[in-house]
Amino acid sequence: MTVDAAPGRSRIRRFVGRQPVGALFTAPYLVFLALVVAYPLGLAVWISFHDYFFTAPGVPVDRPFVGLxxxxxxxxxxxxxxxxxxxxxxxxxxxxxxxxxxxxxxxxxxxxxxxxxxxxxxxxxxxxxxxxxxxxxxxxxxxxxxxxxxxxxxxxxxxxxxxxxxxxxxxxxxxxxxxxxxxxxxxxxxxxxxxxxxxxxxxxxxxxxxxxxxxxxxxxxxxxxxxxxxxxxxxxxxxxxxxxxxxxxxxxxxxxxxxxxxxxxxxxxxxxxxxxxxxxxxxxxxxxxxxxxxxxxxxxxx
Structure with missing residues (x-):
């Protein structure tokens, strides 16, 4: 049991570092970047390749891919x-x-x-x-x-x-x-x-x-x-x-x-x-x- 847990702890440590508390403190900022920077940027790139237009919320419309x-x-x-x-x-x-x-x-x-x-x-x-x-x-x-x-x-x-x-x-x-x-x-x-x-x-x-x-x-x-x-x-x-x-x-x-x-x-x-x-x-x-x-x-x- 101990042998199996050691590799798992090693992988977690490589992901969060030697001080997991530091990852905990940076988590809110990472969430902020994901919501305010990464998601809008990805959505903008997606919109740029489609025939996109504004509609009322919840209205399903077709937005075809138009390439370049x-x-x-x-x-x-x-x-x-x-x-x-x-x-x-x-x-x-x-x-x-x-x-x-x-x-x-x-x-x-x-x-x-x-x-x-x-x-x-x-x-x-x-x-x-x-x-x-x-x-x-x-x-x-x-x-x-x-x-x-x-x-x-x-x-x-x-x-x-x-x-x-x-x-x-x-x-x-x-x-x-x-x-x-x-x-x-x-x-x-x-x-x-x-x-x-x-x-x-x-x-x-x-x-x-x-x-x-x-x-x-x-x-x-x-x-x-x-x-x-x-x-x-x-x-x-x-x-x-x-x-x-x-x-x-x-x-x-x-x-x-x-x-x-x-x-x-x-x-x-x-x-x-x-x-x-x-x-x-x-x-x-x-x-x-x-x-x-x-x-x-x-x-x-x-």
Whole structure:
């Protein structure tokens, strides 16, 4: 009896680890992931291969398998292609700007400067402020009769910022950079604490200036944080929705600031085409994963 029970206990230990209590504590989170992440993701993939539409609860309907038809519809849709171009413009502006500004500001705020706590709070405040509130401020600043155009006078763009198809998406990218900057500054501030002070002292003894010390000591020292910042900025940027929805009235002008997630909302919820929206969501997920992996390889490469 004892001999038979030993292999069973060994298999259980391999499954739950040496401390079964740890598995017990992680079980609620695993259930949460299964219900909130794994199941919706699997359902979205299934919907993307079927002719799916919303019905009343409990009504049996036939949802035939359509193969790659939904993906073909996504790839041939002009509005969707424009949305991917828009998000590409957004990422080209937002990700490098976010990474550079947050690292520079974190380095400055990590030094012994007057009112350092006040500056840290000021940079983090937009991140924790409701998007609707700060969007209202930017609408007041960049509307046709806003403060920025009043200051620029005859130099103000025509059409104005948020209704200009060339300036709408860059302005959205600047807004998102400004709003999320405080969060990434905190990430870099935490990473800077792990950079040995001896490296800075050695650089000073060798006669390195501030710029050279920043490039040769700070930048390599926070490389893991840079990887995280770039990946997070890419993921959040690719899932852009709130800002164009509020700032430009739902992707205007004429789709110049529409994002793929906004198209998912419009086609899936407003127009009742969940199969199209699911296919677009799967393609967006694969694209974001690919970009994130490429960024990680490029940043962490020696």
């Amino acid at each position: 038809d939904n993906y073909r519809a996504v790839l041939t849709d002009p509005a969707t292609r424009r949305a991917f171009v828009n998000i590409g413009i957004f990422l080209v502006i937002n990700v490098p700007l976010t990474t550079l500004l947050s690292l520079v500001l974190a380095t400055a705020l990590n030094a012994a400067i007057p009112f350092r706590t006040l500056f840290r709070t000021a940079f983090f405040l937009p991140y924790v402020t409701a998007s609707v509130a700060v969007v209202g401020v930017w609408l007041w600043l960049f509307s046709s009769n806003g403060l920025v155009n009043a200051l620029l006078g005859p130099l103000a763009p025509e059409p104005s910022w948020l209704v200009n198809r060339h300036l709408a998406m860059p302005l959205v990218a600047l807004f998102v950079t400004w709003k999320q900057l405080g969060f990434f500054v905190l990430l870099y501030l935490a990473a800077l604490q792990s950079v040995p002070r001896e490296l800075y002292e050695t650089a000073g003894v060798d006669g390195a200036g501030r710029l050279r010390t920043f490039w040769n000591v700070t930048v390599p020292g926070v490389r893991p944080a840079t990887t995280l910042v770039v990946i997070l900025a890419t993921v959040t940027g690719a899932n852009l929705f709130t800002e164009p929805y509020l700032l430009t009235g739902g992707g205007g002008p004429d789709g110049a600031s529409a994002s793929p997630v906004l198209i998912i909302y419009q086609r899936g919820i407003q127009q009742g085409e969940p199969d199209f929206a699911a296919a677009l969501g799967v393609l967006l997920m694969v694209l974001v994963l690919g970009i994130s992996m490429i960024n990680r390889r490029l940043i962490e490469r020696e």
